[in-house]
Amino acid sequence: MDNNLTSKLKYREAKLGYLMILPLLTVVLVFIILPVMGTFWISLHRDVTFIPEKPFVGLRNYLRVLSAREFWYSTFVTVSFSFVSVSLETILGLSFALILNERLKGRGVLRAIVLIPWAVPTIISARTWELMYNYSYGLFNWILSILGVSPVNWLGTPISAFFAIVIADVWKTTPFMTLLLLAGLQAIPQDLYEAALIDGASMFERFKSITLPLLKPVLIVALILRTIDALRVFDIIYVLTGGGPGGATTSISLLAFNYYNLGDYGIGSAISILTFVLVLSFTIVYLKVGRFREGLK
């Protein structure tokens, strides 16, 4: 009898649990899972707006995309962007975190200042950088003119446009890296440093043998999080170069977007799904390295 009652209660509890996660699952199902599956479905069809029939073509769109130079070029741009941007951001973010971790007058103010780039909306920061890169009255060419150097067409050549985007992105995303790494630094027990000091370890030795190894787990999580985010870069490129000059800075997300804009949903969806595959391969690394299951306990 008693047993029956507990199992009844348990059943009611479980039912309540499912009810409580229902809203979350519904929204996520209809507005994330369903769209991704839908995009995959579209990618298997020749789907062009204004043409009424959308025949099933199997993997033909993928073959077309994978044999196109522009796709591989965009993948190259996206991966190099992610690599350069995340590397610079890590170096800068780590430097900032190390500074903020020291006892320093005005540390509170500095900590607030570091949040500002994060709080400025991406599009707005992209617009501000666009203005600073402006050929005839941008801040950078003005500084160059003071130094007696002739102006640079920052957004006009493939290489400089690439780095212009990288720099704007690094500015925007470094705070995130700084905050994560700072949290990691603060979790390192101070007495380790004191012991090392007594042993006469130099500043560099302490960094190399205490800070870096203990920071590694946080560093890896932060690196992969940022890489996954960088691989889907869109906003900042859309505003700064629109993918130009001549397609030189077109990321994969932007390439897919351009096909959607042309009304070619089949090809656009195939590129989108390939972007997903690229990000997914990094996600798998993330899940492997991050050991999420343990974190839940």
Next chain:
Amino acid sequence: MREEVLKRILLIIGAILMAIICLFPFIWMIVVSFAEDPTFLGSPLVEYKSTLENYVRVLSDPTLHFPAYLKNSIIIASLVTLTTVSISSLAAYAVSRIEFKGRLLIPIFVLGLSMFPQISLVGYLFKFIEKLGWVNTYQALYFPYVAWTLPLSLWILLSYFSQLPKDLDEAAMIDGASRIKTLTTIILPLSAPALFSTALLVFIAAFNEFMFALLFTTDHRARTVPVGIALFQGVHGEIPWGSVMAASVISTIPLVIMALLFQKYIVSGLTAGALKGE
């Protein structure tokens, strides 16, 4: 001793550089927003004169629709924040407190979703929203934003709820409170800091979103600030930089003030959301 002095000097130089790097684009935005003529740097004939003209124009020029964009952004982001925080509180409570099959899979599943590139949704989502007749409506952005901000929100609340002792619930339930009552009268009030940081992060994320807003809106009825600012164009195709920067300042200052006032919450939210796997 020498090393300490060197370190001190490096630290101070580093701190100054850091402040300059973080601040200068933001300051530049403000400088240009007050400039009578934004080309003042390029030409020796134009000197910097400050004016409120850009602000007046951006708030009153009917062709720019900026007040409408701002209103849309604030309404959508607020509704999204309210919904996302409610939905994820329920879910986080269930996952952290109630025994049911598969509950530990929920956070992993949701985390996996947050890795989807936005572009992999839009192919279908665009058609879906068009079919529903939602283009240029708030719901076209509201629902995708709620879905998009749920993972982060769930993770922050989950990591917070899991830290609260389970005795609290048990005591409340012995007193006869239902689960829902326990959640609303005990857990939520105790979680105010986590709720607050989640709300801030969700609001800022929804306010910033660009790709969906660009695709699902075509005019000022539901267009948000980022799209408005990205597409601002003068009559002759040139960019009205003064207006663009004034609009940028108006939309950014509240976010920056929020970020500065509630730094502590934002930092704890961001790190809880990101280092959850730790």
